[in-house]
Amino acid sequence: MELCSREDCTGCSACVNICPKQCIIFDRDKEGFYYPQIGDECVQCGLCQKICPQMKSNKKDFVPIKAFVGFNADENVRKQSSSGGMFHAVAAEVLKQHGKVYGVEMRQKSCRVVYRGIDTIEELKLLQGSKYVESEKEGIFQEVEVALKKGKPVLFVGTPCIVAGLKSYLRIYYNNLITCDFICHGVPSGLAWDEYLKICKNRTNKKLNKVVFRDKENGWGQSSTRLIYDGISYVDKDNANIFIKGFLSNLYLRRSCYRCKYKRCYESDITLGDAWGIEKVHPDWYDDKGLSLVFANTAQGNNILKRVSRVELKELPLDIAQTMNAAYELSAANNLFREKFFKRLSEDNFAALVNLYCGNSLKYRIYRKAVQCIKRLAKDK
Numbered sequence: 131m132e133l134c135s136r137e138d139c140t141g142c143s144a145c146v147n148i149c150p151k152q153c154i155i156f157d158r159d160k161e162g163f164y165y166p167q168i169g170d171e172c173v174q175c176g177l178c179q180k181i182c183p184q185m186k187s188n189k190k191d192f193v194p195i196k197a198f199v200g201f202n203a204d205e206n207v208r209k210q211s212s213s214g215g216m217f218h219a220v221a222a223e224v225l226k227q228h229g230k231v232y233g234v235e236m237r238q239k240s241c242r243v244v245y246r247g248i249d250t251i252e253e254l255k256l257l258q259g260s261k262y263v264e265s266e267k268e269g270i271f272q273e274v275e276v277a278l279k280k281g282k283p284v285l286f287v288g289t290p291c292i293v294a295g296l297k298s299y300l301r302i303y304y305n306n307l308i309t310c311d312f313i314c315h316g317v318p319s320g321l322a323w324d325e326y327l328k329i330c331k332n333r334t335n336k337k338l339n340k341v342v343f344r345d346k347e348n349g350w351g352q353s354s355t356r357l358i359y360d361g362i363s364y365v366d367k368d369n370a371n372i373f374i375k376g377f378l379s380n381l382y383l384r385r386s387c388y389r390c391k392y393k394r395c396y397e398s399d400i401t402l403g404d405a406w407g408i409e410k411v412h413p414d415w416y417d418d419k420g421l422s423l424v425f426a427n428t429a430q431g432n433n434i435l436k437r438v439s440r441v442e443l444k445e446l447p448l449d450i451a452q453t454m455n456a457a458y459e460l461s462a463a464n465n466l467f468r469e470k471f472f473k474r475l476s477e478d479n480f481a482a483l484v485n486l487y488c489g490n491s492l493k494y495r496i497y498r499k500a501v502q503c504i505k506r507l508a509k510d511k
Contacts, residue, residue: 183294275300
C-alpha cells in the first residue's frame with residue numbers, strides 16, 4: 131500500500147487513526163519527524179489512501195467570509211496568549227455549551243507537546259500559547275469522533291494540515307464540530323527540539339519545568355522565550371534563543387512545510403494569527419499587548435464569532451487582512467543549509483550548527499537576501 135510521498139506527508143495521523151487493523155504506526159525518522167509505517171498485517175483495504183488529505187485536491191475557490199482584528203478584553207487572558215487571546219474566547223464559548231475543546235499542551239518537566247481534550251475553563255490555560263514543536267496525536271481523532279457522536283459541541287484547534295487530516299478522517303459532516311487553525315510558519319524537527327532541551331537542562335542545576343514561547347514580558351513582537359525552572363526563570367530575547375533562531379530561519383522544518391498546500395486554502399471554520407502591521411491600518415488599536423488577525427472562513431465560524439463574549443473585534447477588508455501576515459499565503463522558504471544541518475547534527479553541537487547556518491557569514495547573508503527577494507516577487511504576482 132502506497133501512502134503520499136515523504137515530501138508531502140504532514141504527519142497529520144489520519145492514516146494511523148483510520149486503519150481498521152491498527153497496522154500503521156508513527157515512527158520518528160532520522161530528522162526527528164513522525165512518519166507512518168505500514169506493518170505486515172495490512173489487508174490492502176485502501177482506507178489510508180482514501181482519507182489522506184495530501185492525496186486529495188485543494189478547494190480552489192476558497193474565499194473567507196470576513197476578516198477581523200481583535201483582542202480578548204480580559205487582560206490576564208491576553209497576556210498569557212501569543213497574540214490577542216481570541217482562541218481563549220472561542221474556546222470559552224464552546225465550553226459554556228458543555229462542549230469539549232481539543233488542542234495541544236506542553237507537559238510539565240518532559241516538555242513534550244501532546245494533544246488532549248478539556249471540558250473546563252480552568253483547564254483552558256493548558257492549551258494557550260504557541261508551541262513550536264511537532265505534537266503527539268495518538269488516538270486523538272477517535273476521541274474527537276466519540277465526542278461528536280455523543281452530540282457534544284467540539285472545538286478542535288491545530289495547524290491547517292492537522293485540521294484537514296481530522297476532517298478527512300471523519301468523512302462526514304458534523305454540525306457540532308467547530309475547527310480552528312492558525313497561520314503557520316512551519317513544524318520544526320523533534321530531534322532539534324531534543325537537542326535544544328539538552329542545552330536548557332545544562333543551563334542550571336535546577337529541573338526544567340516548561341518552555342514558554344512568545345513571552346510578552348518585553349512586548350508582543352519581541353519573540354522572547356521564557357525557560358521556567360524550579361523557583362527561577364530565564365528570558366531569552368528575540369534571536370538570543372537558539373531554537374527560535376533556527377526555527378525562524380527555516381533550518382529544520384518538516385519537508386512539507388516548504389510547499390504547504392493550505393496557504394490561502396484553509397479548511398477550518400476560523401483561522402487565527404498575529405495582526406502584524408496593525409499600527410499602519412488602525413494605529414489607535416496598537417498597544418504592544420498582542421492583537422489577533424481573525425478570519426471567519428465559514429458561516430459556522432462567523433456565527434460563533436458573533437456569540438463570543440468579552441472581546442473587541444473590528445472588521446477589516448479581506449485584501450488588507452490577507453497581507454498582514456506573510457505566512458497566510460506563503461510557505462516557508464527552503465533553507466539551503468537544511469540537508470547539511472541534519473547530516474552533521476548527530477556528531478556536532480546543535481547550537482554551533484544553528485549559529486553556523488543562521489549566522490552572519492557572507493554565505494548566509496547572501497542566502498537571506500535571495501529569500502527576501504523571492505518573497506517580494508511572490509507577493510507582487
